[in-house]
Amino acid sequence: MSKLPDRSMSAFHEPTASSAHLRHLSRNQRIDSNGSDGRGAMGDNASDIGSQNTNPFITTVEDTGFAGSMAAGGGDGDGWPSRTSVTSVSRRAMIQNRIIRYIGHFILVVFLSIIVILLLVAVGIPMSDNGVPPTRTYSNMEFNWKIDPKSYLSPMNSNFTNYNILLDAHIHTVYSDGVLTPKQVIEFALANGYNAIIVTDHQTVAGSLATKKYAEEHYKDQITIITGMEYTSCRIHMNFIGINESIPVSPPQPSDEQLKEVIQRVHDMGGLVIVNHIPWSNATMLPWDVPRLPNNPSREDLYDWGVDGFEVVNQNTFDLRTYQFIQEHSDRLVGLTGSDMHRPDSSYAWTTINAADNSAEAILDEIRNRRTSFLLDPSGTRPVNGPPYNPEYFKYAPWGLIGDYFYGYVDRYRGQYSFQASFCQSEVVIVHHRMIGWFFLWLFVSIIILEILYWLFRWLALLIWRKIRACWGTRRGR
Template sequence: MESDDLRKRTDTSSTAFAVTSSETLSADGDSTSKEVIHSRPWLKWPVAAYEPKKYWTGFLLRFAVLIALIAVLIGIGLGLRYTDGIPDHEDFSQMQFDWRVDPSSYLKPFNESFQYNTLLDGHAHSTYSDGRLNARQLLEWHIANGYNAVIVTDHNSVHGGLAVEQLALKEYADKITVIPGMEYTCCRIHMNFIDINETVPVGPPVPSDEDLRKAIERVHALGGLVIVNHIPWSNTTEYGYELPRLPNHPSVADLIDWGVDGFEVVHQDTFDYPTFQTTQARNLIQMTGTDLHHPSVAANVWLVVNAVNNTRKAIMDEIRARRTSFLFDPAGTPQRAYPVPSKKYALLSPLLTLGGYFGIFYSDSKGMYSFQGTFCHPEKLQVHKDVIGWFIFWVFIGIIAFELVRLLILVTWDVMVRRWRRRRANIMGLDE
């Protein structure tokens, strides 16, 4: 009798559980499935899986949230990409140059019999324009690489050169001499105006021949020299355009007619031999320069003079008299200094990376910068429709994969819950 009573209570509990489970999981209240559910509970799908209206409502909501999220990420990424004032990804504040190069120990002057006591860099930039080193760091980099003189030529302004000169006179007078200048920078030509104390007006971005002649005359009126910079670099084809980097660059012959004093015959690791031959034939100044912007580059060339003393005037006297030669190492010095990653940039880098990623949807080419707020080539905006199409394709693949995984998790969870409830019901029935 006791076993019959126990069996009846167990059957009654199981039946009650099946009815409750069915009523809970079935939205349409179909009682005809109770017996099937009681015998085969694993056939019961989650509510969202067998109610199309509820599933598609949830799906459209999830899809809308995903699209909104992608739109927000695109807006943030591309917005930051065109935002001014973003921290630099490199931190130059702790730069040190703890080496000393003696180029005289392994290099001979181009004119091997030339005697010299001054090693000069004729082209360098500071943070007053687009250089990465401040005035002190600029001096220390040059001292480390064997220079005892430098011409500081920031873009379109002499202020950087004057500031570095003042620092050198106060704290580095026995180590290095600074000659201030500026790099006249536009879409046609780059010229160094050296040994001047005031900025020569620059403009427009694409000056006429007459504009260039007036600028040259102004430099001479200030007692300075005009050196035409890196002709091979200027005439190199700009990427994405079948045009030179600086379109419509004046010819060497025209520049000589306009009164320039010389040419940069060695620029970084490039020896402009045709222009060098012209300077020899026309008795023009032969200038060399590192065009230093970033400290991780090598020192390749040193202009050498034999000055009566290491002063600005004495060095310039030798340059004006064309009594110069140079040391040239195409491979460059092996010593390098590298900045550390910026902590401020790291804070924003996850968001800034979005700009790089979503930037694959288009190309926006503007060519060479004029350093006057414009660019030197026609803008080319190209939307990569194929990339956008594949992005959408993979988004949909991701959505399908997510829905399948979600369904699998719901089914698994539902089966586990019902099994647990059935065991619990059985145990409660046995206890009674």
């Protein structure tokens, strides 16, 4: 059996037979080393090569699928596969490889996208809860203006024209949930026309004692500080004024008897009990559809339990029903106004008092005798000094905003805080499953679009690069 010529043998060292290789192989096989036609021997040689091939780098005709195409009648009449059949086989293999590569790349992108989303959720939500510093900083705020409400407002009681005290009977400091220090609270009050304030931090008199001490040291005869605290529970908020000792507040849902006992205790200490913001307390809370403070006692019950008065204006809300109730029981009840200031804002109301002097005792004496009226400005005072942004906020805000975004897929309702490490309503969590489904659908669509753009730009880049190389080769050939 004759051996294949060396030139024809080189064709079988190609891992894949292209049409160019076949043309080269066919041309060289027509004349063997003896000058004879090698077609007949080729069949034998091909079978010998196929049976004796042990070199992994040599691909036989059978290995490339040519034998099958010849047996199927796909040859060119000389025992060789046609150019069309070889091209078809190669093209199918190439298409399959590309499809597998595209699918694999797509799955990888989807997997990585899900991992990134989970990482953003894991970091963003805790940062949104308590990891981002406050948006604004109040520590350096100044209140360098002076408002005189007497110059443009008249008392609610037209007969109450003589007064020397403008009182804010409800104000908070950093000792509870306020943002201003005792010094800043005093400056805020003076700027907005008050010359007396009752500091009523939640559950403690510490803020009022600190504010009183600072005022006596730095603002003597300019402003009077009356001590007190705000009794805060899930049934009622009450200001205890004129006391110098904190009264324990518990439980979050006190019974009627417990409320009666605490009212009596304040009276035994020489203080007064003022019920706060009834409209706010009875406002409907969603999604529970219950009052903000459930089981809030009625005005009649509170009157029977011995309270001394009610807050008739809280911030910019005028409680007409409570005002009328006080008028009906003017022999026992007094009405006061309070800004309930936690963060500096406009002032809306001033309690007017005509006291013997500007001492806390003289002011409290007038309140006990129910000789008060008030000024009301529903639109609020100007100017309002906005606090500057906190530089630390911008550093961590992106993470907090990411957490806020993912929180948008869930509604979490915790209810009114009791200021006793609990909430007044049961927590409700509503997951928006439809929104989450649409999120992943749009994510899937976005990835597909990006994949199409990626492969399109890659194809264009390769096309441009080939054109550049062709032009460069042409120039070099010249």
